[in-house]
Amino acid sequence: MADLNIRNLQKDYGDFSAVDGVSLTAGASELVALLGPSGCGKTTLLRSIAGFVPVTAGQIEINGKDVTRLAPNKRNTGMVFQNYALFPHLTVEKNVGFGLEMRGISGAEADKRIAEALELVSLGAYGHRYPKELSGGQQQRVAVARALVVNPDVFLLDEPLSNLDAKLRQSVGMQLRDLQKSLGLTTVFVTHDQKEALMMADRLVIMRAGKIVQEGSAEELYDAPASYFVADFLGHSNVVSGKVTPEGFLSTGGTMFRCDSAGMPADRVMTLRPENLILGPAAVALPNSFEARIQSITYLGAQSEVTLSLPGGDQLTATHQNRTGDSLTLRVGDMISAGCLPEAVRLLVDDMTTAH
Amino acid sequence: MTVSKINIRQIGAATGLLSPATLLVLGSLVLPMLILLRYSFNAYDPMLLMRETFTLENYVRFFAEPYFHTVILTTLAVALGATIGSIILGFPIAYFLARTQSRFKSFLVVLVIFPLLVGNVVRAAGWITLFGTRGVVNVTLMNLGIISQPIEIMYTDFAVVIGTLSVVLPFMILTLQGVIENVDFSIVDAALNLGASRYKAFTRIFLPMIMPGVLAGFVLIFILCMNAYATPYLLGGPGYKMMAPTLYNQISSVANWPFASALAFILMAVTVISTLLVTRLTTRRRR
Numbered sequence: 337m338a339d340l341n342i343r344n345l346q347k348d349y350g351d352f353s354a355v356d357g358v359s360l361t362a363g364a365s366e367l368v369a370l371l372g373p374s375g376c377g378k379t380t381l382l383r384s385i386a387g388f389v390p391v392t393a394g395q396i397e398i399n400g401k402d403v404t405r406l407a408p409n410k411r412n413t414g415m416v417f418q419n420y421a422l423f424p425h426l427t428v429e430k431n432v433g434f435g436l437e438m439r440g441i442s443g444a445e446a447d448k449r450i451a452e453a454l455e456l457v458s459l460g461a462y463g464h465r466y467p468k469e470l471s472g473g474q475q476q477r478v479a480v481a482r483a484l485v486v487n488p489d490v491f492l493l494d495e496p497l498s499n500l501d502a503k504l505r506q507s508v509g510m511q512l513r514d515l516q517k518s519l520g521l522t523t524v525f526v527t528h529d530q531k532e533a534l535m536m537a538d539r540l541v542i543m544r545a546g547k548i549v550q551e552g553s554a555e556e557l558y559d560a561p562a563s564y565f566v567a568d569f570l571g572h573s574n575v576v577s578g579k580v581t582p583e584g585f586l587s588t589g590g591t592m593f594r595c596d597s598a599g600m601p602a603d604r605v606m607t608l609r610p611e612n613l614i615l616g617p618a619a620v621a622l623p624n625s626f627e628a629r630i631q632s633i634t635y636l637g638a639q640s641e642v643t644l645s646l647p648g649g650d651q652l653t654a655t656h657q658n659r660t661g662d663s664l665t666l667r668v669g670d671m672i673s674a675g676c677l678p679e680a681v682r683l684l685v686d687d688m689t690t691a692h
Numbered sequence: 693m694t695v696s697k698i699n700i701r702q703i704g705a706a707t708g709l710l711s712p713a714t715l716l717v718l719g720s721l722v723l724p725m726l727i728l729l730r731y732s733f734n735a736y737d738p739m740l741l742m743r744e745t746f747t748l749e750n751y752v753r754f755f756a757e758p759y760f761h762t763v764i765l766t767t768l769a770v771a772l773g774a775t776i777g778s779i780i781l782g783f784p785i786a787y788f789l790a791r792t793q794s795r796f797k798s799f800l801v802v803l804v805i806f807p808l809l810v811g812n813v814v815r816a817a818g819w820i821t822l823f824g825t826r827g828v829v830n831v832t833l834m835n836l837g838i839i840s841q842p843i844e845i846m847y848t849d850f851a852v853v854i855g856t857l858s859v860v861l862p863f864m865i866l867t868l869q870g871v872i873e874n875v876d877f878s879i880v881d882a883a884l885n886l887g888a889s890r891y892k893a894f895t896r897i898f899l900p901m902i903m904p905g906v907l908a909g910f911v912l913i914f915i916l917c918m919n920a921y922a923t924p925y926l927l928g929g930p931g932y933k934m935m936a937p938t939l940y941n942q943i944s945s946v947a948n949w950p951f952a953s954a955l956a957f958i959l960m961a962v963t964v965i966s967t968l969l970v971t972r973l974t975t976r977r978r979r
């Protein structure tokens with residue numbers, strides 16, 4: 337499998353940049369997820385790789401070869417479209433065989449590869465059906481088989497799980513990932529769903545307004561977001577406004593959150609993940625500890641989301657793990673101890689409220 | 693029991709609401725047809741004009757006289773020529789209109805519809821000034837020295853086909869535009885992604901996908917052409933051998949209602965049979 341190398345890619349529509357100076361690499365058999373809110377340019381970037389978007393500037397290399405100006409049919413990428421884009425007038429077999437036919441592969445060799453590809457996605461028995469006779473999940477697998485049967489250099493997926501119902505998403509996602517790993521496919525995967533990205537990707541690339549804001553492994557991005565946007569986009573975060581002091585962060589409500597603030601500029605915001613806000617007696621001994629009133633409790637089964645109101649008026653949400661036999665009882669209106677470790681307090685660039 | 697009572701009442705109400713429309717359709721469409729059908733089995737009498745009887749002689753006459761064979765064959769040929777011509781000429785325009793992102797798109801669509809605002813007869817008059825022996829085409833060709841004598845374009849099959857084509861072209865363009873706008877072009881992209889050239893993606897994926905829509909357009913326009921009256925009459929001359937002018941001739945000049953009625957039903961039958969045939973032939977290989 338090959339690797340993909342994108343340098344300073346730019347795509348302008350008039351004076352609007354859909355992709356704005358993006359540099360990105362995907363190593364051999366690496367699964368890179370492009371993650372970002374709707375309209376941030378993910379599809380445009382993916383379609384540029386496939387050759388459907390004439391780019392304004394920059395370079396795309398596949399396997400060390402510059403393909404920036406190459407027609408889509410000369411690039412040998414395998415793309416799975418968001419709506420699968422199956423050929424409605426052809427059977428599953430003919431859909432999967434189309435790429436082989438275009439490469440002049442026919443007869444027994446083609447039949448064998450079609451059968452293998454369909455077997456790979458567990459659709460061996462469905463070769464004679466038409467796309468409209470399949471469920472959404474099956475159509476998605478046909479699209480995958482069709483893209484893979486030609487041994488593409490780069491595997492491209494545009495929100496491949498978004499048209500499946502929630503229950504299927506997890507298992508289909510894992511199957512896709514297993515397939516990608518076992519075949520060693522260099523893959524770029526587009527999604528706006530952080531759960532999908534966290535579950536599947538070797539490396540996450542977070543995009544915003546045509547630009548890459550941060551990239552790294554799921555753990556790196558979740559634990560050390562570079563900005564408020566990333567912290568908020570990946571999982572949930574409490575955001576507290578206030579100012580940086582030598583001891584930590586002093587909220588506008590007057591609560592002091594101790595943390596390492598050495599060398600921090602003053603105009604940062606503070607974020608705190610709900611799961612790092614600890615409730616009950618265990619919180620009392622923590623370096624950051626305070627009494628707060630329970631404002632609301634949302635029961636979610638395994639966890640409850642507890643919204644706390646601090647004396648100065650700040651609001652924080654905590655995720656509380658529900659356990660059978662837990663002595664801690666939560667009641668709306670009660671006062672409770674809450675606290676967190678200094679490491680859990682993050683002082684981040686505020687790229688959400690400032691103009692962007 | 694109450695359930696069925698409600699149902700009956702609902703059906704009754706629905707029937708009540710629908711009946712004016714039903715009656716209108718029945719009165720304005722079906723009834724005249726039935727009357728014509730009955731006429732077609734009557735006999736023509738120079739004195740009485742129409743004599744009540746039950747005879748097949750009108751139909752027999754049509755099939756016996758070679759003149760009418762020419763008429764129906766010309767009708768089929770002109771209709772087929774104009775329909776296929778309108779697909780060939782209309783497709784690129786329809787494709788452009790369907791795919792353009794231009795701000796002027798709706799203006800361009802109006803341009804396509806515009807000829808429809810000009811009546812058939814006026815348009816035919818336009819063609820006459822173009823095609824006549826001293827019309828634009830002949831004068832130009834003579835001035836260029838390409839021809840020395842004016843060529844006869846008016847009152848030829850060519851003039852009728854071109855004239856009919858120009859009448860139906862806007863309808864064809866609008867039909868095809870609708871068909872192409874409904875195509876999901878990511879499917880064409882998928883073909884390119886799989887290594888198909890633009891040509892292969894077009895012939896192997898795009899064309900088969902739009903085929904049912906094109907066929908619908910074909911049938912619609914073909915029916916219009918089969919029944920064309922004014923254009924063949926004006927551009928082909930009063931004696932032009934197409935069904936609609938011939939039929940009207942039977943009524944207006946000889947007042948032969950029975951034979952005209954028979955012609956109407958033959959025209960209808962031929963139209964239905966040929967559209968079914970075309971549909972069958974082109975859908976044979978599809979499911």
Ligand SMILES: Nc1ncnc2c1ncn2[C@@H]1O[C@H](COP(=O)(O)OP(=O)(O)O)[C@@H](O)[C@H]1O
Pocket residue numbers: 349354372373374375376377378379380381
């Ligand atoms: N053909 C186009 N013309 C103008 N703007 C476009 C075009 N295609 C995409 N855009 C714009 O580029 C931005 C990025 O679109 P897209 O890549 O589809 O986003 P995403 O896939 O992340 O939701 C959007 O604001 C969209 O409106």
Ligand SMILES: [Mg+2]
Pocket residue numbers: 378379
């Ligand atoms: Mg998208």
